[in-house]
Amino acid sequence: MNIDHYKTGGHFDEMVSPEGEIRSHYEEFYKHLKKTSSRKMNHLQFSANQTQRSMGMTFNVYHDNQGLEKILHLDIIPRIIPNSEWEILESGLKQRTKAINYFLQDIYNEQQVLKDGIVPSDLIVKSRDFLEPCIGLTPPKGIWCHITGTDLVKNVDGQYYVLEDNLRCPSGVSYMLESREIIKRVYPDIFNQKGVKPVSDYPAKLLSMLQNLSDKPKPVVGVLTPGIYNSAYYEHSYLALQMGVELVNGVDLIVENNKVYMQTTKGLEQIDVLYRRIDDTFLDPLTFNPESMLGVPGIFEAYKAGNIALANAPGTGVADDKAVYAYVPKIIEYYLNEQPILNNVPTYLCREEEDRAYVLEHISELVVKETNAAGGYGMLIGPKSTAEEHEKFRNLIRNNPKNYIAQPTLSLSTVPTLADNTISGRHVDLRPYILYGKDIEVIPGALTRVALKEGSLVVNSSQGGGSKDTWVLY
Amino acid sequence: MLSRVANSIYWLGRYLERAENYARFIDVNFNLMQDLPGDLKEQWLPLIATTGDLELYKSKYQGFERQNVLFFLVFDAENPNSMISSIKFARENARIIRENLSKETWEKSNELHYMMQHGLEKKVWKKEDPRPFFEKVKNQILLIYGIADSSVARVEGWYFRQLGQYLERADKTSRVLDVKYHILLPSDQEVGTPLDFLHWMALLKSVTAFNTYRRVYGNIDPACVVEFLVLNKYFPRSIYFCIKKAEHCLHNISGNLGGGYMNSAEKAIGELRSRLEFSEVGELIGYGLHEYLDNLQVKINQISDLVDTTFFTIRDNQVQQSQSQS
Numbered sequence: 001m002n003i004d005h006y007k008t009g010g011h012f013d014e015m016v017s018p019e020g021e022i023r024s025h026y027e028e029f030y031k032h033l034k035k036t037s038s039r040k041m042n043h044l045q046f047s048a049n050q051t052q053r054s055m056g057m058t059f060n061v062y063h064d065n066q067g068l069e070k071i072l073h074l075d076i077i078p079r080i081i082p083n084s085e086w087e088i089l090e091s092g093l094k095q096r097t098k099a100i101n102y103f104l105q106d107i108y109n110e111q112q113v114l115k116d117g118i119v120p121s122d123l124i125v126k127s128r129d130f131l132e133p134c135i136g137l138t139p140p141k142g143i144w145c146h147i148t149g150t151d152l153v154k155n156v157d158g159q160y161y162v163l164e165d166n167l168r169c170p171s172g173v174s175y176m177l178e179s180r181e182i183i184k185r186v187y188p189d190i191f192n193q194k195g196v197k198p199v200s201d202y203p204a205k206l207l208s209m210l211q212n213l214s215d216k217p218k219p220v221v222g223v224l225t226p227g228i229y230n231s232a233y234y235e236h237s238y239l240a241l242q243m244g245v246e247l248v249n250g251v252d253l254i255v256e257n258n259k260v261y262m263q264t265t266k267g268l269e270q271i272d273v274l275y276r277r278i279d280d281t282f283l284d285p286l287t288f289n290p291e292s293m294l295g296v297p298g299i300f301e302a303y304k305a306g307n308i309a310l311a312n313a314p315g316t317g318v319a320d321d322k323a324v325y326a327y328v329p330k331i332i333e334y335y336l337n338e339q340p341i342l343n344n345v346p347t348y349l350c351r352e353e354e355d356r357a358y359v360l361e362h363i364s365e366l367v368v369k370e371t372n373a374a375g376g377y378g379m380l381i382g383p384k385s386t387a388e389e390h391e392k393f394r395n396l397i398r399n400n401p402k403n404y405i406a407q408p409t410l411s412l413s414t415v416p417t418l419a420d421n422t423i424s425g426r427h428v429d430l431r432p433y434i435l436y437g438k439d440i441e442v443i444p445g446a447l448t449r450v451a452l453k454e455g456s457l458v459v460n461s462s463q464g465g466g467s468k469d470t471w472v473l474y
Numbered sequence: 475m476l477s478r479v480a481n482s483i484y485w486l487g488r489y490l491e492r493a494e495n496y497a498r499f500i501d502v503n504f505n506l507m508q509d510l511p512g513d514l515k516e517q518w519l520p521l522i523a524t525t526g527d528l529e530l531y532k533s534k535y536q537g538f539e540r541q542n543v544l545f546f547l548v549f550d551a552e553n554p555n556s557m558i559s560s561i562k563f564a565r566e567n568a569r570i571i572r573e574n575l576s577k578e579t580w581e582k583s584n585e586l587h588y589m590m591q592h593g594l595e596k597k598v599w600k601k602e603d604p605r606p607f608f609e610k611v612k613n614q615i616l617l618i619y620g621i622a623d624s625s626v627a628r629v630e631g632w633y634f635r636q637l638g639q640y641l642e643r644a645d646k647t648s649r650v651l652d653v654k655y656h657i658l659l660p661s662d663q664e665v666g667t668p669l670d671f672l673h674w675m676a677l678l679k680s681v682t683a684f685n686t687y688r689r690v691y692g693n694i695d696p697a698c699v700v701e702f703l704v705l706n707k708y709f710p711r712s713i714y715f716c717i718k719k720a721e722h723c724l725h726n727i728s729g730n731l732g733g734g735y736m737n738s739a740e741k742a743i744g745e746l747r748s749r750l751e752f753s754e755v756g757e758l759i760g761y762g763l764h765e766y767l768d769n770l771q772v773k774i775n776q777i778s779d780l781v782d783t784t785f786f787t788i789r790d791n792q793v794q795q796s797q798s799q800s
Contacts, residue, residue: 265630293792
């Protein structure tokens with residue numbers, strides 16, 4: 001394939017340095033790319049698409065009355081990360097997870113961090129994600145955030161910046177696992193030569209982490225899904241299958257005497273641990289949202305009584321709020337007495353007068369985000385928006401400043417991507433997965449999301465993004 | 475096994491079997507039409523009559539032109555029993571319980587779904603000869619059975635799928651046999667003529683029973699065909715065989731391998747099985763074949779309902795909630 005024309009376009013490119021040299025960890029792959037014809041590459045891409053379709057690797061698109069299942073496009077050119085770089089990421093993510101867990105335990109109990117003025121008290125206790133029913137609770141083994149998927153990007157300076165910590169029900173890990181299986185078939189040779197760290201033991205690690213939450217010798221574990229219309233249903237069933245546990249809906253469960261039971265063909269069977277993929281407030285209509293038909297009435301009381309473990313623990317969402325995010329470096333220093341290893345993106349909190357004034361004035365240079373929105377909804381990318389849109393967001397911010405934060409636009413790094421018979425750079429982010437069981441473990445791989453449209457920075461699957469396999473080298 | 479999952483597996487079995495049977499008898503009707511003398515109009519009405527959806531068909535179409543009938547039976551999403559609907563439901567059930575299926579079973583069911591979508595896009599029903607398409611669909615379903623057969627553990631889930639499959643098959647064989655009631659001969663005098671034989675042969679072929687029947691009975695004789703398809707103890711599509719297998723599944727599910735019955739579904743199917751076991755073909759025909767088959771279909775439906783109440787019904791935890799709140 002002719003890739004001599006490949007340009008970095010002023011961004012940090014993961015394969016090519018600004019001087020046009022191939023970075024050493026990409027060398028072998030680059031050679032492989034050069035000697036493979038574009039016809040062959042297109043054919044391999046076509047087969048990968050077919051495989052995805054037959055596997056049913058789909059997500060549902062909301063607001064689509066057809067109930068359309070879409071395939072998350074998998075670009076066959078991988079993103080490669082050298083081990084030295086990964087080690088930094090790994091220790092940074094462990095540090096972050098540990099600190100956030102201390103933070104969660106603290107704010108639901110002593111609230112020392114608030115008393116000491118490290119984090120503004122109202123930001124936490126008035127947050128809609130701060131769950132009062134969790135006050136005074138210590139979850140099994142003291143772990144709140146069992147499964148985290150942290151979003152990072154690499155800026156033009158070559159440094160990683162954390163975009164957000166997803167502590168509720170981070171999705172995408174099934175794509176990381178299934179994509180690897182597909183990509184292994186695309187590059188059978190190169191895989192052996194390069195030495196790529198495996199990710200396939202994730203489900204086993206997830207299962208033992210979940211089992212660890214119960215004191216029973218053989219705990220019954222399940223995955224709780226909102227059901228087939230949820231956008232991540234594929235993932236829920238995939239994980240249940242890979243772990244060999246039941247995939248349950250709210251309707252399958254019933255609570256009696258503060259114990260949770262599954263309704264089976266042979267009667268009731270107690271369940272001990274749930275990896276729940278239902279949002280906090282939908283978990284239990286008796287404790288939270290009474291309108292919810294997804295959850296299980298009485299499950300929260302059973303949880304409080306210690307008869308069922310939930311992962312992630314209810315209430316973790318308060319710590320991945322985009323406003324709390326700004327305080328994570330301070331949180332790390334406060335609990336661990338260490339310097340944060342990973343950068344935060346400089347964040348302007350519209351709730352603070354000074355920050356707000358800056359944001360209103362410089363809105364055309366900034367990315368404005370709703371503190372509680374996900375999936376790329378409710379955001380403004382200043383440099384790519386019209387004056388009209390700027391004004392609209394200025395008004396939104398003035399009316400409800402606490403609801404917004406703003407950050408400078410980062411220049412996301414690029415990775416070569418197959419596009420229209422050629423290869424060109426496309427912006428990516430990175431979502432590694434962290435499990436907190438007996439220890440904290442970062443899985444050596446990630447979901448790399450890629451903005452398929454040229455120049456676009458929006459990588460969300462719901463907004464036209466695709467994905468790449470992420471190779472962490474030995 | 476979760477009750478909801480068992481329910482889905484059972485219906486996965488039924489829908490796959492339904493789709494396969496549709497593929498079979500459309501194919502056979504097509505063949506039959508080619509053998510009929512030119513002055514005899516193509517008969518597509520009987521095919522719809524056997525599926526039990528004649529009313530729905532009449533509300534949508536005028537006349538029984540081949541393309542309309544084919545579209546209705548194969549690709550019409552508004553017909554809940556069409557092949558495309560059955561396959562969609564089968565795949566939907568498979569998707570709901572994917573974690574309980576082997577990877578291959580899911581993937582092949584998923585591919586089958588796309589195969590139907592492709593047929594829809596290509597307007598297969600308008601083709602001069604759509605038979606290769608039905609052949610493909612049938613083979614894909616047989617492939618799923620084959621994979622399951624050699625890769626699925628014989629535990630509860632297996633028996634629920636088989637139960638669905640055999641009850642559906644028993645129902646469909648009874649309907650295939652009933653076609654003969656609906657196919658019109660030009661006149662009473664035609665009974666026993668080559669034309670009449672053609673019909674009986676087509677019928678046997680639609681359940682892949684022709685060669686086996688020949689070996690057992692030799693000549694085509696209506697009473698023998700009925701006996702073979704209803705009461706034969708060894709042919710895997712005879713009604714008796716299917717009911718016996720379904721009963722076996724129910725006993726394996728409940729663990730009741732010592733005989734008798736443990737629940738109402740087992741009781742109902744035991745009754746039906748023993749009635750078939752001790753029936754003579756003469757009694758059946760004397761009763762009136764069409765009436766007998768109608769009756770049989772009602773019984774099979776009753777058994778299916780009992781399976782539902784015995785294993786799939788779950789308590790509504792949301793109801794409990796409103797009670798405790800009031």
